[in-house]
Amino acid sequence: MANVSKKVSWSGRDRDDEEAAPLLRRTARPGGGTPLLNGDMDPPHPFPKEIPHNEKLLSLKYESLDYDNSENQLFLEEERRINHTAFRTVEIKRWVICALIGILTGLVACFIDIVVENLAGLKYRVIKGNIDKFTEKGGLSFSLLLWATLNAAFVLVGSVIVAFIEPVAAGSGIPQIKCFLNGVKIPHVVRLKTLVIKVSGVILSVVGGLAVGKEGPMIHSGSVIAAGISQGRSTSLKRDFKIFEYFRRDTEKRDFVSAGAAAGVSAAFGAPVGGVLFSLEEGASFWNQFLTWRIFFASMISTFTLNFVLSIYHGNMWDLSSPGLINFGRFDSEKMAYTIHEIPVFIAMGVVGKGCPQLCRDGLWACLTLGSRYIHRPCLQVVEAMLVAAVTATVAFVLIYSSRDCQPLQGGSMSYPLQLFCADGEYNSMAAAFFNTPEKSVVSLFHDPPGSYNPLTLGLFTLVYFFLACWTYGLTVSAGVFIPSLLIGAAWGRLFGISLSYLTGAAIWADPGKYALMGAAAQLGGIVRMTLSLTVIMMEATSNVTYGFPIMLVLMTAKIVGDVFIEGLYDMHIQLQSVPFLHWEAPVTSHSLTARDGCDTPVTCLERRRPSCWTRAGDTASNHNGFPCGCEHPARLQGLILRSQLIVLLKHKVFVERSNMGLVQRRLRLKDFRDAYPRFPPIQSIHVSQDERECTMDLSEFMNPSPYTVPQACIAPPGVQAVPGPGPAAPGGGGQPQSGCRVGDQEGPSQVPPGEGRLGGALAGPDVRPSPAHGGHQCWHPGPSALPPGVTGLSGQTMLPSSGDGEHPAAGWAGGGHRTDPLMGLTLCGRWPPPLESPCARPVSALLVSVSLSPGISCVCDRPTGLSASWEPAAGPAPACLCLRV
Known part of the structure; x- marks a missing residue:
């Protein structure tokens, strides 16, 4: 993560300011990364527009979490090997983890409550005895001094361990957990050391007489417990229990942290349903039906564990009268009834x-x-x-x-x-x-x-x-x-x-x-x-x-x-804290902003297979989390690879030359990447010799070939809505664009230098591709020969449906191409049924969208003029166009 304290705003930056210059400069380097900026250049891109009366500053130090699975070749091969029984086993493990989260969160809450009750009781008894004594004799100033000294002593210890050992444990931790669940990587927020300091600190703060409570930190504590249990190991203690390895990724950890936050609320207030709703309303930015059941299960286990243990502690084993850290008591509806x-x-x-x-x-x-x-x-x-x-x-x-x-x-x-x-x-x-x-x-x-x-x-x-x-x-x-x-x-x-x-x-x-x-x-x-x-x-x-x-x-x-x-x-x-938090909806004043206004350049691009193509990435990977991969002639995006993946590849020396010489012992598996998660070593710590810098690295099986896209002209509100659920929740991550620009990098929004940011070409308008794996948005503007990845056979072929023959609405299409429109969720196929290797072969609900011949069909034509045309059935034969319904 870049150690930068500078803040940037949506209103643009001074071009002459050296600090405001992009962290990545497009320098010529033999065999280096290709910027994918071939063809005619557009006029200088204007400064991003300022959001009226709503300008926010974003910190440069935050990155995003990888809240989507990188569906590369390794991932797909593993998924194909898993049979139905294995999937059932994984689901059972999820329920087991949720049960463990509830039990441990309840036990931590019991520990906090018992220790606070005993230490605070001892303090108040000592002070009360002193006050009673000096009330009769005189000299209550000694009682005041005793009270202030005891408070200061407890708070001294509690503040020292937070300020000097783990500052992220300060406060309740709820804003940090909200950011984590939103997709922003907050350093140390879910570490074991943070949990120990949080629990110890809240005990000392409450006993120290501060105007605080111990219920809020339970949400943070439950989240840390969930993040640790779900990984089956402790990186702080350097212990790997070889369990739950399948869940060692941000996507799975996110869901369990949501359950931990709900379990913390349940233990604090004895409110399991309230815990689920809190996680939904204030915490989780991603939700589904199965997650609801698991979170409710963890919440119920948490409050039951707390209730059972505290009932034993208070000598009422079968009473179960302590459902939470605080019990407001029963309000008698008859004595305290209200009227209309x-x-x-x-x-x-x-x-x-x-x-x-x-x-x-x-x-x-x-x-x-x-x-x-x-x-x-x-x-x-x-x-x-x-x-x-x-x-x-x-x-x-x-x-x-x-x-x-x-x-x-x-x-x-x-x-x-x-x-x-x-x-x-x-x-x-x-x-x-x-x-x-x-x-x-x-x-x-x-x-x-x-x-x-x-x-x-x-x-x-x-x-x-x-x-x-x-x-x-x-x-x-x-x-x-x-x-x-x-x-x-x-x-x-x-x-x-x-x-x-x-x-x-x-x-x-x-x-x-x-x-x-x-x-x-x-x-x-x-x-x-x-x-x-x-x-x-x-x-x-x-x-x-x-x-x-x-x-x-x-x-x-x-x-x-x-x-x-x-x-x-x-x-x-x-x-x-200047965290780039992505809210549910874009600001109402952001309709004047487009996706392109949030793009930044220059971009470090890697070729899928070329000597030393990773060298430039290695030089800049401390500031960027993802890199677009493609070919130079013609300029075409082919995939996207993460910084964490590059680190693992460099660490294992996965070079083509070593493989040809038989020096590579085995083929990398997903387990190698999960074992390095989440504390990937800094790329500067990996020793790469000068000879190895000239070696070739094949990224084909490691890169994600299908990042998400939105058009560059998309205005902000629907652009935010277009980002898929598994995609980048927070624009603060270190995402990289595919060619001309990036949105949501840890640098934040910035200006686009003149002559950069897009390619000139035939198809109208670059696309902004939000990478789900690292919180970035890729901008792509292909030329006549640079069609979208996987789109073939468009030239000279009609992509409109014919007379509607066939059982499927898309039946009768000519050609063999396909394209995904992320704003509408449409996957348009050139023929039906599509080939197995085509994304159209996936069960996409968009295939059921009616594309019957009707007025108002927008066609983007594959011809040198690059013009967009509106075609109606009465106009005669359709041109060679890829047509999308408006």
Whole structure:
């Protein structure tokens, strides 16, 4: 991966700026890569257009994952060798892996919960004893010092291991997992070391008293577990268990990481259905029916494992009363029922409550921006974390000390009740919110009876905890934002309910607990902008379907109103990191952009078989993930090969000369490439002698002969939609174009130098080919003799259907050519049935598309003029054209 920190924008770059120049320069080199720029050159390509009021900066340091199988000769041979029994075995292994993901994620959640409960309990007992002691004697400043010191000590360790050992473990990890599932390669995000630091860091952060939760990091933890288990080995520990070798590729790992994220949500909230919906709504960019069942299975196993182990730990083996790390408790529908008159009030809470999430996001953005701008060194990040921990303890102590809100102590409702200056049998209600873990404070706000908090206490707590949560989110510690958001929302929601009770005095406003629940939903939904999944999570966590409808209304209102102003927290975090994240739809202001506007040149091209053709690729492969392969005369694209494949080929010295001399021991198999996955060695570390640099490497059986394409004139919205599901999810990867340009390389969009970017020729318009294997888009503009790969026999032949003879709509076609139109998904064949070696022989649904003679058929003619013609049946005999239906 290129170690570059420069950012590029969609608005173009200065041609005179050396840093802005393309990283690959088209230099002449004997036997080197062919740029496929033969023929007449087009006029200089203009600067890419700027998206109005929506310009985004993209970092150069990100690459994409290979979210498609490279269907080369080795892959096809392996697939043909697998029989029906072997396929069934692979499917059974997928279910076994999902079960293991659920079990291990549940066990990790149990470990976090047990350790946090014991360490936090020990800390609060020590501080409570000290406060009780010095309340009578005087000298509570020693208690304050003890509280701040203990918090700072725990946070010190938690921040050091994150800042110095694995910085990617900071935060909840949800934005990073979203990017990973979107197709962006985030370094170290799913490594074993990251899991260890994440688990240890979140324990220390929660015990350290920060305004954080342990539920969010469970999503990251589950994803790391899934990525490791599915590979059947540990590259960090250098242990290979020789199992699950078939799944050692990004495509399979992606699906299992989706299951791990869902299992993390399920373990955190005891919501298996909510976990599946979270993975669908916020995580996975690729989905299918079979994946749904496997993810639900992993989620259910995760929550059951957690429930079973915690029930044993709490001495209720057969009770199964701990389905998640946080249990909101059961809301009694009879005592806390809502009426139809309260529906408008709940909607108003979503509207009014949007302001608090808006301020929270603005505060988070300010803290993140200032922190990334001024606090770079790890030692300063550690000092900042300790400072926040000490300030949190100090502010909490001052508010508890100043509060005179004393409430009668009711049984064992308080874990660590602080009496301070209250009478015997009473406790300080401010301490119920601050002097506890955030999860228990949320449950207290939900279920404490009316009158447990006065409005002043709730108002001060909401205001102070809001600023503490904003400051904490930017720290270099492992922490989640779910619980702080719920706690803030529950506080102002309960305050809202108390205010309604004062204003109306009606019985329907009597219990503020339900308003605390609605406020928590509005706050969390307004920050993370989740609707479907969060509705189900709240329903499952409260074990009450009755509140599903008002929760949905609150979440939808908060999201609709919030989207008018700013994106959600996770999108904001991704934007701050300049990650090239591909959203579901293109921006509405991008209709003026075409695929060609995102192309970049020059391009390093390799000939399929030619001496030293790989040398230039070796010189530039540190910056590019894929290279188009083709022949020079005539210039024609024949396939595409990945950087990782080139590395393996160079490592094994797969040269034609060595094979002729009998020096190559065996033919490479897919297993050789999977064994090197995912940590391919840097290409600079592979020793290649001077003599070997003149050797020939045959790429025929290793390259992907059928990359995807979109026309260069395709505007951005349908161009994004045209990228196939298995194709490049994120334009941040190191993809390479086939000839003139590339889209989505890690350099990001840039200008196209004059005279480069396309070939002159007969057929109208270059195609942009998004390579599914590496996140790139290839631009191809063939000349008269450079037909699309595999298209033969077009010249002088009519490609229109005849009178419709035959059983198939395409029957009766003359000629033997074929071509795939990716925008429409059409595979047009020159004759039916097609030859076995033709892509048309594949079971493509597009063959069922009616192509009967009718007006409005667009024909691209194979003749020197290169003109596009519109032909109608009344116009007489059809020209020698390849015709596509509009």
